[in-house]
Amino acid sequence: MNDWREAADRQAVTEVLLAYCDLVDRAEVDELAGIFTEGASFDYGNGAVFTGRESLRALFADRLGRYRATNHHLSNIRVELSGDAASAVSYVYAWHESAADGEQLHIWGRYVDTLARSGAGWLLDTRQVRVAGAATHPAFPLPERFERYPRRDLG
Numbered sequence: 265m266n267d268w269r270e271a272a273d274r275q276a277v278t279e280v281l282l283a284y285c286d287l288v289d290r291a292e293v294d295e296l297a298g299i300f301t302e303g304a305s306f307d308y309g310n311g312a313v314f315t316g317r318e319s320l321r322a323l324f325a326d327r328l329g330r331y332r333a334t335n336h337h338l339s340n341i342r343v344e345l346s347g348d349a350a351s352a353v354s355y356v357y358a359w360h361e362s363a364a365d366g367e368q369l370h371i372w373g374r375y376v377d378t379l380a381r382s383g384a385g386w387l388l389d390t391r392q393v394r395v396a397g398a399a400t401h402p403a404f405p406l407p408e409r410f411e412r413y414p415r416r417d418l419g
Contacts, residue, residue, distance in 0.1 A: 273386075274343045277350045277379055280386050285336035285356075291328045291416040297321035300388045301380055307392040329418035332363045338375075348381035363419065366403025372396045 280299055287296040297320050300306075305315045306323065314323045328334070340355040353376050360369040373395035380389045406412065 270345060273345050273350070273381075276386050277343045277345075277352055278341055280379060280388060281338060281341060281352060281354055281375070281377070284388070285338055288324075288328065288336055289334050290414065291334075291418055293321055293324045293328065293416070293418065296324050300391075301382070304388055305390050307390070309392075309394060325418055330363060331360045332366070333361045333412060333415060335359045340374075350379040350381075350386065352377045352379065361403075366405075368401045368403065370399045370401070372398070 283299055284296070287299070297317050300317055300320055302317050303315065304317060304320060305313055306320055307313045314320055335358070337357045338354050339357075341352060342354070343350055343352045353374060355374045356371070358371045358373075360371070361367075362369070373393060376392040376394065377388055378390045379386045
């Protein structure tokens, strides 16, 4: 593979991983489902596996509808390329604020992904979420000097 092509593919794969975080945090469910292949699978662990783009769309609408706000941070991204397929491992810190009671959930974990090149670019084909730890805290009010970024209301 040409060095420039490999660098471009690595960047394109990384952009998909970052887009996932942005779309989750803005609760853009349709766009979020659109970065997965039609037959994609999403594995939360302990047997919680969701398969197919429509199943993922419903999953995202349900899960994201539970939160007033979320914020995902991705790091330690490693990408391996093999023609029109890629695999990636990345570490995630995710903060969630419950829409019901404001309780805050912090998660530290990693995503293990496979991606496929399509006519529209790279798409997630499998995502495995594994968690190293989690913590919850009671609600803390947002100081008045701050304004939340826009997020689709799924409620």
